[in-house]
Structures are given as structure tokens and as C-alpha cells.
Amino acid sequence: MQAALAGYGLGLSLILxxxxxxxxxxxxxxxRRHVLAVVLTCAVSDAVLIVAGVAGMGRLSEAWPWFGPAMRLGGAAFLLWYGGRALLSAWRGGAAMDAGTAAQSLAAALGTCLALTWLNPHVYLDTVVLLGAVSAQYDSRAAFAAGAVTASFSFFFALGYGARALAPLFARxxxxxxxDLVVGLTMWAIAMSLLLG
Structure with missing residues (x-):
């Protein structure tokens, strides 16, 4: 139980x-568009990465030295593009982005979600490397992984479905x-941190 609680606490702190x-x-x-599919995609992706980290896949970057830099450049390029879209929407007005995103197909939403997840090097550092390393301290690594996976599922479901409580605020x-402005600047800041190492 202690390992599961530790995994839950660390997993939650990393994705907050x-x-x-x-x-x-x-x-x-x-x-309220494709919420179940998006939160499941995020949570299942995290679960795969957490299990890989706990199972010892954190040595991937040692085996393939090019992997880290390639992920960093690919992630930075995607974040610059996505942040640019958000900033353009902020400049045009919030309603423009609202209409554009609302019309987004399920395939497009899942494609964006997968890119934001799997092209982000920080995801690998947090889930595969850090959680994998910390799990080695516990006798029950499986319980630690289960706790971290549970944290991921509970967080993404709370965020996706809890956002409805903010709907009155976003009626304007x-x-x-x-x-859009905050998202765009955040994406560009993350991209810059990736490019600068």
C-alpha cells in the first residue's frame, strides 16, 4: 500500500x-468535444510510459544516444506550431478558436492529443526516467506503477470533465x-526550453 500511495503522489505531482x-x-x-476519447488517450498513453519506465526502459537514451535530441527537436517544432495557432486565435478573438475547435473531428482531436503526448520529451523524463528510477526504491514496483497509473487516470478524467464547471466563465x-494567449505562450516557453536544452 505504501508503494501504491507513493506512486500515486509522485505521479500526480508530475502531471499537475x-x-x-x-x-x-x-x-x-x-x-465538451470528444472528452472521453481524449482523456482515455492521455491516461492510456501515460500508463504505457509508466509501465515501461518501471519495467526498466529508462535506459533507452543510453542505448540510443540520438533518441533524446531527436525527441527534443520534434517536440519543439510541434509546440511552436501549436502555440502559434493558439496565439493567432487569441489575436483574432476567442470565438474564432472556439468555432474552429468545436468543428474538429474525432480523428483530428486524437491526432493532436497523441502528438502533444508522444512528441513531448518531458513526458519521457517524467514517466519513463523519473518514475522508473523512483520505483526501484520499493519492493513492490508493480504497486508503485499501479498508483502512478491511477493518478494519471484520475487527473485526466477530473480535468476533462471538471472543466464543465468553468463553462460559465468561458461563455465570454x-x-x-x-x-488562447496563455496556452500559446506556454507552448512557446516549453518549446524554447527544449531548444535551449
Whole structure:
């Protein structure tokens, strides 16, 4: 039980910070578009990475030295593009982005979600490397992994479906414009941190 609680606590603390993936889940939750598919995609992706880390896949970067830099550049490029879209929407007005995202197909939403998840090197550092390393301290690594996976599922479901409580605030286009601005600047800041090492 101690290992599971430790896994839950660490897993939750690692995904609480606002980032590309969380901002996208929040947006989908506010729009009530493809919420179940998006939160499941995020949580299952996290689960795969957590299990890989706990199973010892953290040595991937040692085996393939090019993997880390390639992921960093690919992730930065995607975040610059996605952040640019959000900033353009903020400049045009919140209602423009609202309409564009609302019309997004399930395939497009899942494609964006997968890119924000799997092209983000921080996801690998947090889930595969850090959680994998910390899990080695516990006798029951499986319980630690189960706790971290549970944290991921509970967080993404709470974020996706809890966003509905913020819907009255986002009934105004100005709120969407502010959200787009914050998301765009966050994406560009993360991209810059990836490019600068």
C-alpha cells in the first residue's frame, strides 16, 4: 500500500503543472468535444510510459544516444506550431478558436492529443526516467506503477470533465482569448526550453 500511495503522489505531482497536453484536455473539456476519447488517450498513453519506465526502459537514451535530441527537436517544432495557432486565435478573438475547435473531428482531436503526448520529451523524463528510477526504491514496483497509473487516470478524467464547471466563465469570448494567449505562450516557453536544452 505504501508503494501504491507513493506512486500515486509522485505521479500526480508530475502531471499537475499546466503544459501542452493539459491545456488541450482543458480546452476539449470546456467545449465538451470528444472528452472521453481524449482523456482515455492521455491516461492510456501515460500508463504505457509508466509501465515501461518501471519495467526498466529508462535506459533507452543510453542505448540510443540520438533518441533524446531527436525527441527534443520534434517536440519543439510541434509546440511552436501549436502555440502559434493558439496565439493567432487569441489575436483574432476567442470565438474564432472556439468555432474552429468545436468543428474538429474525432480523428483530428486524437491526432493532436497523441502528438502533444508522444512528441513531448518531458513526458519521457517524467514517466519513463523519473518514475522508473523512483520505483526501484520499493519492493513492490508493480504497486508503485499501479498508483502512478491511477493518478494519471484520475487527473485526466477530473480535468476533462471538471472543466464543465468553468463553462460559465468561458461563455465570454474574452475568456477564450485569454486562454488562447496563455496556452500559446506556454507552448512557446516549453518549446524554447527544449531548444535551449
Amino acid at each position: 503543472a499546466i503544459g501542452a497536453q493539459n491545456a488541450f484536455v482543458l480546452r476539449q473539456g470546456l467545449l 469570448p474574452g475568456a477564450w482569448r485569454l486562454l
